[in-house]
Amino acid sequence: MRALNEIAVVTTICIKSIPQRFWTSLSTVVAVSLVVTVLLAFLAMAAGFQQTLRGTGAKDMAIMLRAGAQAELNSGIVRNQARLIEEAPGVLKGPDGKPLVSPELYVIVDGIKKSTLPADGDLKKAPRANVTLRGLGPAGIAVRPGLKIVEGRQFNPGTNELLVGRALQKDFVGFNLGDTVKLGNSSWVVVGVFELGGSVFESELWADTPVVQDLFHRQNVFQSIRARLTGPDALGALKDYVANDPQLKLDVTTEAEYYAQQASRTSDLIQKLGWPLAIAMAFGALAGALNTMYSSVAARAQEIATLRCIGFSGTSSFLGTLAESLVLSLAGGVVGALFTWVAFDGLTGSTLSGASFSQIVFTFHLTPAVALQGIVLALVVGFIGGVLPAWRAARIPIVEAYGTP
Amino acid sequence: MTGQTLIHLQDVSKRFVKGKDTITIFDHLGLTIPAGDFVAVMGPSGSGKTTLLNLLGGIDQPTEGAITFDGARVDTLTEGQLARWRAHNVGFIFQFYNLMPTLSAARNVELPLLLTAFGRSERKRRVEAALSLVGLAERANHYPREMSGGQQQRVAIARALISDPKLLLCDEPTGDLDRSTADEILAMLQLLNREMGKTIVMVTHDPEAAKYARRTLHLDKGRFTEREMVA
Ligand SMILES: Nc1ncnc2c1ncn2[C@@H]1O[C@H](COP(=O)(O)OP(=O)(O)O)[C@@H](O)[C@H]1O
Numbered sequence: 001m002r003a004l005n006e007i008a009v010v011t012t013i014c015i016k017s018i019p020q021r022f023w024t025s026l027s028t029v030v031a032v033s034l035v036v037t038v039l040l041a042f043l044a045m046a047a048g049f050q051q052t053l054r055g056t057g058a059k060d061m062a063i064m065l066r067a068g069a070q071a072e073l074n075s076g077i078v079r080n081q082a083r084l085i086e087e088a089p090g091v092l093k094g095p096d097g098k099p100l101v102s103p104e105l106y107v108i109v110d111g112i113k114k115s116t117l118p119a120d121g122d123l124k125k126a127p128r129a130n131v132t133l134r135g136l137g138p139a140g141i142a143v144r145p146g147l148k149i150v151e152g153r154q155f156n157p158g159t160n161e162l163l164v165g166r167a168l169q170k171d172f173v174g175f176n177l178g179d180t181v182k183l184g185n186s187s188w189v190v191v192g193v194f195e196l197g198g199s200v201f202e203s204e205l206w207a208d209t210p211v212v213q214d215l216f217h218r219q220n221v222f223q224s225i226r227a228r229l230t231g232p233d234a235l236g237a238l239k240d241y242v243a244n245d246p247q248l249k250l251d252v253t254t255e256a257e258y259y260a261q262q263a264s265r266t267s268d269l270i271q272k273l274g275w276p277l278a279i280a281m282a283f284g285a286l287a288g289a290l291n292t293m294y295s296s297v298a299a300r301a302q303e304i305a306t307l308r309c310i311g312f313s314g315t316s317s318f319l320g321t322l323a324e325s326l327v328l329s330l331a332g333g334v335v336g337a338l339f340t341w342v343a344f345d346g347l348t349g350s351t352l353s354g355a356s357f358s359q360i361v362f363t364f365h366l367t368p369a370v371a372l373q374g375i376v377l378a379l380v381v382g383f384i385g386g387v388l389p390a391w392r393a394a395r396i397p398i399v400e401a402y403g404t405p
Numbered sequence: 406m407t408g409q410t411l412i413h414l415q416d417v418s419k420r421f422v423k424g425k426d427t428i429t430i431f432d433h434l435g436l437t438i439p440a441g442d443f444v445a446v447m448g449p450s451g452s453g454k455t456t457l458l459n460l461l462g463g464i465d466q467p468t469e470g471a472i473t474f475d476g477a478r479v480d481t482l483t484e485g486q487l488a489r490w491r492a493h494n495v496g497f498i499f500q501f502y503n504l505m506p507t508l509s510a511a512r513n514v515e516l517p518l519l520l521t522a523f524g525r526s527e528r529k530r531r532v533e534a535a536l537s538l539v540g541l542a543e544r545a546n547h548y549p550r551e552m553s554g555g556q557q558q559r560v561a562i563a564r565a566l567i568s569d570p571k572l573l574l575c576d577e578p579t580g581d582l583d584r585s586t587a588d589e590i591l592a593m594l595q596l597l598n599r600e601m602g603k604t605i606v607m608v609t610h611d612p613e614a615a616k617y618a619r620r621t622l623h624l625d626k627g628r629f630t631e632r633e634m635v636a
């Protein structure tokens with residue numbers, strides 16, 4: 001109790017003295033908040049990206065790629081393999097009795113992001129970004145029950161008609177209903193806009209398989225097969241079936257797992273960029289914190305010595321000084337987190353997905369867990385920046401109580 | 406009026422090592438201060454007055470010799486033991502008051518009590534009593550910057566008294582005050598000596614201030630030359 005009283009009052013003295021060093025204290029808070037903002041922006045990006053990709057995959061949807069392909073882009077599947085999957089066990093049948101199996105084509109085309117449009121609006125000068133064009137048929141719609149056409153209509157088979165994902169339409173130039181779009185050497189017309197639960201598909205263009213195969217010279221080739229499963233246990237049966245047929249050299253997994261894997265690869269990459277950058281900046285903030293705290297200890301030397309003279313312990317000076325540093329860095333952490341939240345949370349960004357090489361539109365998401373990481377980094381800076389000055393505070397000679405203040 | 410020995414310095418030497426040089430401040434110094442004494446210490450700058458107070462107050466240790474307080478050795482105590490010993494036995498009064506600028510008068514006075522077992526209400530009662538003793542009961546919630554030098558020094562006296570120590574050590578307590586305020590403070594110290602029996606050792610440059618003490622010790626080249634004063 002006595003020790004607590006002692007530490008509490010020294011801590012109060014230290015913290016209440018912060019306004020006496022307003023500018024240097026403020027600079028520490030600002031430096032720490034910048035570090036936290038940079039870190040949290042990256043982590044919020046990773047979290048948002050992960051959330052988008054996680055939301056994409058269904059657990060009762062199997063996705064099949066050529067063995068070892070890992071991503072749709074690298075995969076290749078022939079029509080006969082798709083036909084064999086239609087006869088596989090564990091595959092759900094639609095109301096018409098047909099198996100819900102969708103062979104899909106995956107092509108990368110060019111688009112222009114609204115955010116990179118030059119000031120004069122000259123499209124020729126704008127940088128191109130990769131966009132996914134997915135070729136699918138009526139089965140592709142049937143296997144995705146969450147699909148909503150929010151504007152216009154579904155494309156008609158055999159035509160150059162495009163269905164555009166909502167996120168892509170918002171982020172890219174020239175995908176409004178009725179627009180004519182040039183993809184590769186061919187012209188297309190936007191006839192509908194779709195939403196699909198905020199998933200990655202909303203960053204895609206969809207068109208009729210045979211037309212895409214024709215215009216992009218991919219006759220009879222697909223990149224993936226999706227199959228709706230009868231239940232969670234059905235994946236095993238499907239895997240066995242594929243493994244026992246030498247014509248089916250395919251990797252089978254659930255769509256949920258497929259996108260979760262893609263998500264962790266890319267969000268790992270984002271975090272691997274964010275952390276070192278934030279830590280490098282943290283060293284700068286640490287130098288500032290040390291400077292602030294050393295000047296604080298120097299300014300309070302006589303107060304500390306007087307307390308020691310009265311009988312206070314060096315430990316209380318140590319802890320009080322450390323507390324002051326932690327308060328400053330915590331303030332920086334909270335300001336940084338709030339700033340990130342106001343400036344970035346809910347902000348839409350798009351990035352090249354590591355595996356698909358096309359743009360995925362996602363939303364920055366500052367989760368409490370992410371914010372906590374920023375606060376912890378701030379406290380680490382405050383702790384290290386406080387320990388050495390606190391040590392000096394504890395070692396101030398008591399005779400410094402004398403003399404001019 | 407003065408009683409048995411409170412402080413005894415026996416063959417005390419104090420040397421500071423500065424680089425290659427050793428400065429000897431005291432060489433086999435002896436001093437006895439009875440309980441209830443009020444000693445003024447005068448002497449030229451650099452003669453070791455503050456060093457003497459540091460030794461008496463357990464802030465610094467002698468290089469050689471023994472210091473006893475109330476019959477017990479203090480020169481052998483560890484740093485932590487000394488801190489506790491100071492908290493119970495010594496009140497310090499400084500030239501520049503040394504109040505905590507961010508704490509109110511009452512909170513400043515309370516500081517030494519935080520090292521005791523007293524509860525909150527007992528501490529409050531004692532702080533009020535100490536502040537009224539120095540005539541500042543109304544100023545309890547004022548901050549040092551809102552008070553004159555004389556008032557701040559009275560708060561410092563209340564702080565030095567609050568844990569009821571036997572010994573008060575004052576280093577130039579009126580060095581920063583005008584004549585009439587200085588006289589008020591000195592009269593207060595004299596009252597504490599006479600009415601409450603506090604033993605006081607006061608360093609001063611001011612012969613007028615020294616007149617309030619029972620006796621004056623002149624310190625020069627590490628030696629005392631004592632002259633009794635009529636109090
Ligand atoms: N911690 C120390 N280290 C080295 N020299 C010191 C120290 N403290 C005091 N001195 C020296 O001891 C001498 C006496 O100092 P002090 O006791 O402060 O004198 P006074 O208070 O009488 O002016 C001075 O020469 C001073 O420089």
Ligand SMILES: [Mg+2]
Nearest residue numbers: 454455456576
């Ligand atoms: Mg001195």
